[in-house]
């Protein structure tokens with residue numbers, strides 16, 4: 001008999017097709033009466049397939065007494081109640097590594113886009129302004145100081161690309177890492193004070209909530225730029241908007257926000273801001289690799305093999 005898997009939201013077609021073929025797949029988002037679905041099927045559900053945004057709550061786990069595994073399409077698992085999963089002995093997997101290049105290359109794209117004003121230049125040409133005057137001068141990355149908050153898998157890929165752009169690199173994390181050529185700061189405010197760019201790429205968690213505080217943003221200052229490709233929860237968004245609006249922060253390139261998909265409208269009119277709809281890993285090749293990991297982790301679990309990418 002096929003195992004029952006609850007898919008929380010519509011994961012990519014590749015995953016839906018593979019799971020529908022190999023399991024008894026329940027599409028949670030399509031159920032008009034979710035409560036009735038859980039009442040009828042909850043005890044038979046062995047696995048949850050979800051993503052970093054949809055996650056899996058403690059309340060949902062409470063309804064699935066025989067749940068064995070949660071597979072998450074995404075490296076960030078902050079939307080999954082890990083404590084609840086651990087307490088119930090439920091395995092959790094994510095999709096690390098395979099998305100690091102895509103996120104890192106987008107990060108550099110955002111930085112260049114912001115400092116060279118690429119979206120504005122495009123509008124300048126389309127609107128015919130170039131016929132009347134040259135576009136004003138901008139800034140460049142070459143030689144600038146970048147501080148990376150979270151020199152993990154993605155942070156290291158970002159650092160490598162910043163090196164290629166001849167930037168000076170430093171990082172902040174809870175611990176100094178051996179064999180890293182970059183300057184370590186144990187104090188995030190001190191790093192923010194010294195750099196031109198602060199790139200945020202640490203996980204969302206209770207510990208990192210609001211880590212990029214008003215004090216950090218003020219230290220970055222009117223000539224500094226914030227890049228957030230991690231989670232909106234890491235940044236004090238109210239302070240961010242206030243400082244950008246008042247010119248006390250130089251600029252921001254943001255892929256993630258506190259209340260996605262809602263973005264503070266105060267940012268829409270600002271020239272020193274680049275806004276993206278959480279597309280860090282959203283390329284065809286990376287999403288395929290992430291989807292394949294979801295499929296392979298589920299297969300490994302039900303075959304009694306070790307999981308490929310368990311959350312530690």
Ligand code: NDP
Nearest residue numbers: 076150151152153154173174175201202203229230280281
């Ligand atoms: P890793 O676990 O490899 O790296 C995380 C880094 O963050 C580590 O270097 C760690 O260093 C640091 N860190 C963790 N906690 C803290 C803390 N409390 N204070 C300071 N630094 C901390 O993760 P990845 O690089 O694979 O991914 C990072 C995050 O990027 C994901 O969790 C996800 O939320 C986000 N992401 C966003 C995407 C997007 O679409 N925009 C796509 C993919 C990922 P140390 O342990 O020394 O503190």
